[in-house]
Amino acid sequence: MHIPDGFLDLQTAAVAAVVAGLGIAVALRDVKRNLPPRRVPLIGLAAAFVFAAQMLNFPVAAGTSGHLIGAVLACVLVGPAAAVVVMTAVLVLQCLMFADGGVTALGANLLNMAVIAPAVGHVVYSTLKGSTGGLRRTLLAAGFAAWCATLVASLACAAQLAASGTVPWSLVLPAMGGVHMVIGLGEAVITMLVLAVVARARPELLRAGEPAAAAINSTTAFGLLAALGLVAFVAPFASSMPDGLEHVAEKLGFAASATAAHAAPLPDYAVMSLAGDSPLLSTVLAGGIGTLVAFAVAWFVARALTPAHA
Amino acid sequence: MLEVDRLNFSYSDGHVALRDVSFRLEAGERVALIGPNGAGKSTLLLHLNGLLPDRLPLMPAVTAGDVPLVEANVAEVRRRVGLLFQDPDDQLFCPTVWEDVAFGPQQLGQREPQLTQRVEDSLAKVGLAGFATRHPHHLSRGEKRRVCLAGLLACDASVLVLDEPTSDLDPRGRRELMGLLTRLPATQLIATHDLEFVVEICPRVIVLDRGRVVADGPARELLNDEALMLAHGLERPHILRHSHPH
Amino acid sequence: MLRDRLLSPYQHGSSPLHRWPARTKLGVALAIVLLVVLLPRNAYPAYGVIGVAIVAAALWSRVSRGQLLLRLALVEPFALGIATLALLRPGGTELFLSMVIKSTLCLACMVLLTATTRFTDLLQVLWRLHVPALLVTTLALMHRYLFVLFDEMERMQRARRSRTFVAGKASAWRSSAQVAALLFVRASERAERVYLAMCARGWRN
Numbered sequence: 001m002h003i004p005d006g007f008l009d010l011q012t013a014a015v016a017a018v019v020a021g022l023g024i025a026v027a028l029r030d031v032k033r034n035l036p037p038r039r040v041p042l043i044g045l046a047a048a049f050v051f052a053a054q055m056l057n058f059p060v061a062a063g064t065s066g067h068l069i070g071a072v073l074a075c076v077l078v079g080p081a082a083a084v085v086v087m088t089a090v091l092v093l094q095c096l097m098f099a100d101g102g103v104t105a106l107g108a109n110l111l112n113m114a115v116i117a118p119a120v121g122h123v124v125y126s127t128l129k130g131s132t133g134g135l136r137r138t139l140l141a142a143g144f145a146a147w148c149a150t151l152v153a154s155l156a157c158a159a160q161l162a163a164s165g166t167v168p169w170s171l172v173l174p175a176m177g178g179v180h181m182v183i184g185l186g187e188a189v190i191t192m193l194v195l196a197v198v199a200r201a202r203p204e205l206l207r208a209g210e211p212a213a214a215a216i217n218s219t220t221a222f223g224l225l226a227a228l229g230l231v232a233f234v235a236p237f238a239s240s241m242p243d244g245l246e247h248v249a250e251k252l253g254f255a256a257s258a259t260a261a262h263a264a265p266l267p268d269y270a271v272m273s274l275a276g277d278s279p280l281l282s283t284v285l286a287g288g289i290g291t292l293v294a295f296a297v298a299w300f301v302a303r304a305l306t307p308a309h310a
Numbered sequence: 311m312l313e314v315d316r317l318n319f320s321y322s323d324g325h326v327a328l329r330d331v332s333f334r335l336e337a338g339e340r341v342a343l344i345g346p347n348g349a350g351k352s353t354l355l356l357h358l359n360g361l362l363p364d365r366l367p368l369m370p371a372v373t374a375g376d377v378p379l380v381e382a383n384v385a386e387v388r389r390r391v392g393l394l395f396q397d398p399d400d401q402l403f404c405p406t407v408w409e410d411v412a413f414g415p416q417q418l419g420q421r422e423p424q425l426t427q428r429v430e431d432s433l434a435k436v437g438l439a440g441f442a443t444r445h446p447h448h449l450s451r452g453e454k455r456r457v458c459l460a461g462l463l464a465c466d467a468s469v470l471v472l473d474e475p476t477s478d479l480d481p482r483g484r485r486e487l488m489g490l491l492t493r494l495p496a497t498q499l500i501a502t503h504d505l506e507f508v509v510e511i512c513p514r515v516i517v518l519d520r521g522r523v524v525a526d527g528p529a530r531e532l533l534n535d536e537a538l539m540l541a542h543g544l545e546r547p548h549i550l551r552h553s554h555p556h
Numbered sequence: 557m558l559r560d561r562l563l564s565p566y567q568h569g570s571s572p573l574h575r576w577p578a579r580t581k582l583g584v585a586l587a588i589v590l591l592v593v594l595l596p597r598n599a600y601p602a603y604g605v606i607g608v609a610i611v612a613a614a615l616w617s618r619v620s621r622g623q624l625l626l627r628l629a630l631v632e633p634f635a636l637g638i639a640t641l642a643l644l645r646p647g648g649t650e651l652f653l654s655m656v657i658k659s660t661l662c663l664a665c666m667v668l669l670t671a672t673t674r675f676t677d678l679l680q681v682l683w684r685l686h687v688p689a690l691l692v693t694t695l696a697l698m699h700r701y702l703f704v705l706f707d708e709m710e711r712m713q714r715a716r717r718s719r720t721f722v723a724g725k726a727s728a729w730r731s732s733a734q735v736a737a738l739l740f741v742r743a744s745e746r747a748e749r750v751y752l753a754m755c756a757r758g759w760r761n
Contacts, residue, residue, distance in 0.1 A: 010594065038751050057732060092695060
């Protein structure tokens, strides 16, 4: 999901950079305040770990492999604020050292993978896990959170690309969203597998992600920032949505015939998102079904990984 | 000078690691700490510069020179007592050799130009002049160990505590380290399994088993005592078995 | 070996470009990237000039061409996918071309930067630019232990391969997950020891 240089216009890149900077600043402040000095080297080592783990192969089909992103894994293992710092370091290294992700796009990439992904992951994880989660519940929460984080990050990425005029929203949303709903499943399963092994070897290592009382403010701050980041990009399109919904309501009876509209690429943004009412409806439906499928997958894998009661 | 007086330590799970450990090192002495695995050697070493226990007792069990190891003196004791960790990768955490050797002095408030002078002097003392810009990952095990030593010397440590310094060194690295240790004037306490090494450069030996000091005396005498060695998971070193008086 | 060469883009050398101070090189690289991004889509002459300048700098620096080209060739499928999507619009071909050219030019510029500048020098520049200390420390520690962790990972994978008699996707997933988990456990134990080593040398947070 690394955006190269030249794919985003400078306004979008700048806005993304500012929001990312805010998110990272919040995380840094949280770490400085709440992380015991003993665990400071752990952030550096965890960053090296995420970088290394991203190279592991998870074969999918005929030579292609899936790879871990690791934002939610980091959240669970070192806590959300530290996870933001970890992912920031990984992305900065990838950008500077390996030109993986453009320099002008660094702000956007940081926003998507180092701020939004851990934030969304943490919110979903801590909500689902609750305070009395056993291992099975923890795994389920982590897996589903990983899927959500991957998807939302990809949507933010899509929004940035669309806002730059690089690709039309009506194309990039289903493309990115669709692809990452599947990739997110891989991320969920890998995250759960790794956590299951860690839990068996060193259960105490999983406690870092536990939402402490002091961190609740950060969680809220994170959630808000993530939402802000999303809204900043999605808002231009959201304004046209109500019209789209009206169209949907109107044409529900003629849903079958309205398929041709989305095929023609239209340069006018305002029209684009409502260019198809069935595309809009099908997108929403696809999203809903995808979410249910992801939750079900996470649930089954969590059960498989914890044969005895957890 | 380093003095340990009735040091006791138990882990949080109740396991007793050190019982009533007492010994004294005079300035300039080179003493080996030997014993079977699990005897508590590494745990003991971590006590010598206050890394253990988590909260230092009011009555100090360790004294470095004339400085008792209490909360208020921790920084000074850590300066005087330099600990060389078993895995040099744990200790070489800075991006370059220069920065790593400079780390200690910087914490102590040293600034340029004395800082660079100190770093270069320390590297020269361990035979690594010119290594300043190297990346730790590209060094051999022996070179890494020597950089760690340079870092300790840069703080003017008067006592060097080494944890298994010759483990995983090739014969040349081992010989170089042995030569280096004999040249350094600091007091040295060396935890090791390398009994040949002990015979060659340590006049005195402390035997630790199950957290207790079971013997403390001249190296040749104790290492020649087959019954003592076997009783504590050790053995008579070959060099003594086959040596002929010259 | 290849992976080690891939992991450290820096190529040792003594060319004038190598000897430029890191902050200058970083500044110039960023300026070029910014310029390329700001150029209008069809500024082909300008693209050409910049491209030639980068090639000239690469030759001047005497870094291995093979290495540079290898890095350039590792284009992400993601970028290609998005660029292809951009084609599906009126005027898309021009957009597609400009995206490919711009990203390649910026990539080449950054690849040359990292081939002639040590990462630790870049970190120093970040430090002087008042990037938060915690972030710089994290970057430094990460860079320092990256190779250590990669070695550990390789040893673990080798050990696993020598005990794997039945190849299969499920066992590959389980094996990779176990390697990752063990890698984290070891990394956190090492972090603990690094903390002790830092304290032993007077570090106070």
